[in-house]
Amino acid sequence: MTAKINVFSEIGKLKSVLVHRPGDEIENLTPDLLERLLFDDVPFKKVAVEEHDKFTKIMKDNGIEVLYIEELTAQTLDQNPKLKDKFVEQFIEEANVKPEFVKKYKEFLTKMSNLDMVIKMIAGTKKIELGIKDTKDSYPFVADPLPNVLFQRDPFASVGNGVTLNHMWSVTRNRETLFPDFVFKHNSRFEGVPYFYERIWKDAHVEGGDILVLNKETLIIGVSQRTNMKAIEKIAERLFKEGTYKKIVVLDLPKSRAYMHLDTVFTNVDYDKFITHPLIFDNIDEFKIYELTPKGKREVKEKLVDFLSDVTGTKVQLIRCGGDDPIAAGREQWNDGTNVLTIAPGKVIAYERNWVTIDLLRKAGVEVLTTASSELSRGRGGPRCMTMPLWREDLKK
Numbered sequence: 268m269t270a271k272i273n274v275f276s277e278i279g280k281l282k283s284v285l286v287h288r289p290g291d292e293i294e295n296l297t298p299d300l301l302e303r304l305l306f307d308d309v310p311f312k313k314v315a316v317e318e319h320d321k322f323t324k325i326m327k328d329n330g331i332e333v334l335y336i337e338e339l340t341a342q343t344l345d346q347n348p349k350l351k352d353k354f355v356e357q358f359i360e361e362a363n364v365k366p367e368f369v370k371k372y373k374e375f376l377t378k379m380s381n382l383d384m385v386i387k388m389i390a391g392t393k394k395i396e397l398g399i400k401d402t403k404d405s406y407p408f409v410a411d412p413l414p415n416v417l418f419q420r421d422p423f424a425s426v427g428n429g430v431t432l433n434h435m436w437s438v439t440r441n442r443e444t445l446f447p448d449f450v451f452k453h454n455s456r457f458e459g460v461p462y463f464y465e466r467i468w469k470d471a472h473v474e475g476g477d478i479l480v481l482n483k484e485t486l487i488i489g490v491s492q493r494t495n496m497k498a499i500e501k502i503a504e505r506l507f508k509e510g511t512y513k514k515i516v517v518l519d520l521p522k523s524r525a526y527m528h529l530d531t532v533f534t535n536v537d538y539d540k541f542i543t544h545p546l547i548f549d550n551i552d553e554f555k556i557y558e559l560t561p562k563g564k565r566e567v568k569e570k571l572v573d574f575l576s577d578v579t580g581t582k583v584q585l586i587r588c589g590g591d592d593p594i595a596a597g598r599e600q601w602n603d604g605t606n607v608l609t610i611a612p613g614k615v616i617a618y619e620r621n622w623v624t625i626d627l628l629r630k631a632g633v634e635v636l637t638t639a640s641s642e643l644s645r646g647r648g649g650p651r652c653m654t655m656p657l658w659r660e661d662l663k664k
């Protein structure tokens with residue numbers, strides 16, 4: 268079977284990537300919704316869309332095919348009209364729509380084109396849009412907005428020629444995984460992609476931001492606020508059986524929103540270069556490192572930089588996000604200074620606001636393309652968070 272997904276590193280030349288163009292969901296936010304819907308402020312949609320279009324233009328100008336989850340889902344519905352009813356019912360059930368509103372909401376969604384319907388599913392629907400005057404309950408939504416669909420890094424992760432289709436940590440984000448699951452199971456381009464995790468495995472949780480594909484044999488996965496060891500062990504079992512991957516390095520991170528995913532504190536930008544936050548850099552003994560192989564799990568006692576040099580076979584250079592100034596490090600980590608997208612070995616796209624980290628990357632010989640971030644960063648995700656690679660060229664060495 269020809270491969271449909273090919274991601275055997277973090278740095279191989281990027282040829283195809285999945286994103287979501289922000290929609291009304293990022294303005295369907297009020298202060299009291301921010302915490303539950305995992306945003307830190309309400310973006311100005313017009314500018315956020317302009318910034319996202321600039322970001323995707325940089326990728327297109329670098330020969331990268333940019334696919335949109337909303338378009339792939341709509342295309343899959345176009346290809347499978349008989350599956351539409353079940354897909355809509357599954358979405359409505361997982362949106363926890365009140366029984367008295369289900370019929371009206373389903374009619375509202377299904378009278379649209381497939382693309383408009385998917386965009387509306389992500390945007391959320393207010394009671395007033397259905398002409399509902401709910402005197403018993405002042406909550407404004409029939410179905411909540413899904414503002415974090417912007418971060419296509421997390422609902423699933425491309426690993427080798429397959430994917431982990433994730434069960435995520437929060438209720439609000441779990442709903443997002445319905446879209447890629449539908450695409451990978453029914454879209455003619457992706458049908459039959461092997462799964463290394465299933466969204467119905469609800470006794471553990473994993474998010475793509477915690478998964479770093481180091482090379483053809485080794486993954487690095489963070490235990491974070493969003494991913495637990497049980498999920499990693501489940502992935503290991505299925506992955507080792509599939510045979511390509513032989514090792515999973517586990518970094519046990521502090522469980523906090525600031526470090527919500529591994530890729531907020533640790534990313535790979537070249538064969539021998541990683542960006543890391545001082546948390547990783549300085550407190551090496553603060554957190555544990557484990558190594559999972561088909562033979563079992565062992566704790567790693569070496570320093571991370573030495574361990575990485577062994578695993579990569581090169582002398583590894585750790586570049587500090589924000590440099591030596593703890594204020595700049597804190598500021599730039601919070602605004603996704605670590606979370607760059609590598610589009611080729613030694614070539615990244617970074618938020619322009621993280622100028623200290625950008626300067627250090629350039630001094631280390633990394634080519635940095637910058638993209639605007641004033642509104643996009645309010646959801647606490649960077650260029651890596653907003654993208655899931657579908658195809659990277661294999662590394663030469």
Ligand SMILES: NC(=O)NCCC[C@H](N)C(=O)O
Nearest residue numbers: 305420476528646647648652
């Ligand atoms: N990989 C990532 O770091 N994704 C960022 C996700 C931000 C989103 N607001 C969340 O809290 O899940």
